[in-house]
Amino acid sequence: MNITRENIDELNAVVKVDIAKEDYAGKVEKILKDYRKNANIPGFRKGHVPMGMVKKQYGQAVLVDEVNKLLQDSLNKYLTEEKLDVLGNPLPKEQENFDWNEDAYTFEFELGLAPEFDVNLELEKPVTHYNIVADEKMVNNQIESIRKQYGKLISKDEAEEGDIVAGTFKNEEEGIEKETSVELEKLKGKRNLNKFVGAKVGDTFSVKTKNLFEDDHELIQHLGVDHDKAQELDIEVEFTVSEINHRELAELNQELFDKLFGEGKVTSEDELKEKIKEDAAKQFKQQSDQQLMNDVTKQLIEQTKFELPKEFLQKWIQTVGEKPMTEEEAKEEYEKSEEGLRYQLIEGKIVNENKLTVEFEDLKTFAKEKIKEQMAQFGQMNPEDKELDDIAARILSNQDEVKRMSEQLMNEKLLGFYKEKMSFEEKEVTYDEFVKEIYE
Known part of the structure; x- marks a missing residue:
């Protein structure tokens, strides 16, 4: 077997795979012998079917299957060994006059290569980091809502x-x-x-x-x-x-405070207001951080310039869905997803260059914190470590949950990295002011 690569330009290449008879013949022969041992064909005892008949009936199907397996394995190994950073998957080129009756085969694949670029963490345009606070109006509305709910x-x-x-x-x-x-x-x-x-x-x-x-x-x-x-x-x-x-309306008394927050945690209306502000600040922090992440992402995409193998990616998009797309549909899909792809590449470079990783212990700790937050919503304020460990183990045995939580944790690590390495304009706003600035 021989694999060669021709670079068309910095973003596109063609890989040529030559497969000779000796690369696959032994495997095909072994499989056909196994077929012969187990074949049930009328007129012949089991294991005594003529090999010529087995080859005639199964030979080409086994050949095609084994050559394709060999092709995929060798191509994947080549991409790994050559450390080629490809976008999408290799696309087989159409070949005229291809004949499975030949002994040797040549296959060609188009590759879309990831671009080379640098990421500048000094933002060219100012980005605002909002500190959202609960104003008196919001606190009073929340108190009235509580009094209605418990009235x-x-x-x-x-x-x-x-x-x-x-x-x-x-x-x-x-x-x-x-x-x-x-x-x-x-x-x-x-x-x-x-x-x-x-x-x-x-x-x-x-x-x-x-x-x-x-x-x-x-x-x-x-x-x-x-x-x-x-x-x-x-x-x-x-x-x-x-x-x-x-x-x-319910009275603002100790009975209500204990019902809301646990015995003795809040003992006056002033403490209630402070508690509402604290809880609101935690919720607002999530929104503030998400907005900061959105703004940083947008800025990095705008200021990090590089080309993509656009034609290759549009061609690849045509083939990856359950239903093949037309050229026009693939072009539309590419235009919708281009910014996301650009940020994936930028994020990947930042993660790799700065060795941002998600270890299993990090994931376990993260899972336990999320579990504690959920349990607190149902009044379980001090769960035992063993209970948390058991629940976390069940969650982390689900691969979909592991993937989802790993993405969440990496997102938090990236945000922490941005806060450490970048400068932002800090701005304190009420929630209404935040909504007005962001959405209006």
């Missing part, structure tokens, strides 16, 4: 502002008949509010869906319609009252 409902005969009115929305033509509970404070405008205020159990009245709620998305929940329909819906619906309740 109690008191049944009433007649609805007043601030009450919760249960009933059924109905419109036969549109096929709407939905039982729901309406918080009157979420209604939009006095006209709508006045339809509900003063209503009693058993009353039926009509309202218009357009501008019924402060947020049109409430129609999805209360009328049982889909998102697209809710946006355009402008009809009259009947509402029949079945129940009226007033929500009495």
Whole structure:
């Protein structure tokens, strides 16, 4: 066997594999002999079928299978030994007049080669690292939400502002008949509010869906319609009252604090506010870090210039899916995935050059931390190490989970590396300010 490579340019090459008869003949002969031993052909005793008949019936199929195995093994070995950094997979070139009846075969494969480039960790444009804090408005809203959640409902005969009115929305033509509970404070405008205020159990009245709620998305929940329909819906619906309740807010006392955070962990309203701020800061940190990662990724892609074997990759994309793509479909797919591929190459170079690795012990520790976070959500604040080890072992026995968590951990290591090596503009913002800057 002989393997040679011709470099077309810095990003494309063709590998030629010559396979001679002596490379495969012994293996093919052995397999055919095994077939002969076990073949059941009418008119012949088992193991006494003429070899000529076995070769005629199975010979070419065995030959093709063994040559293909030999071809793939030798090609993979060659790419490894030559340390070729290829993109996608080798693509076989079409060959005219190929004949399996010959003794020797030549195969050619196109290769797309990864480009050579350097990564500059000094960002050319400023990137902001947001420190998102909970403002007074958010803290107060959270306290009110807690008081509502742990409060109690008191049944009433007649609805007043601030009450919760249960009933059924109905419109036969549109096929709407939905039982729901309406918080009157979420209604939009006095006209709508006045339809509900003063209503009693058993009353039926009509309202218009357009501008019924402060947020049109409430129609999805209360009328049982889909998102697209809710946006355009402008009809009259009947509402029949079945129940009226007033929500009495829970008192901010030690009983509530203990129920929320465990006995004695919080002992005053001021401590409650600080605890809410701490918990919010943890959630906000994840969003802030994700945004930082997105911005750094975008910046690295913009400032790290290199060419890709575009034509090869579009051709490769045509072949990799379950269903072959047209040239136009592959071109579209390439354009959608090009930035992701560029960042994969940039990230891979950063990881390799800076020896960022995920060891099993790192993964085990990471898994245990995630398990502790989940258990804390259900009130299990101090699980034993053995319990954590057992759960982590079960999770890490699943290869899909190992892959997912390894990617998460590597992402965290990369983020830590960026924070250490790069300079960012620090900016403290409220959550509303963060949303406005990022999404508006």
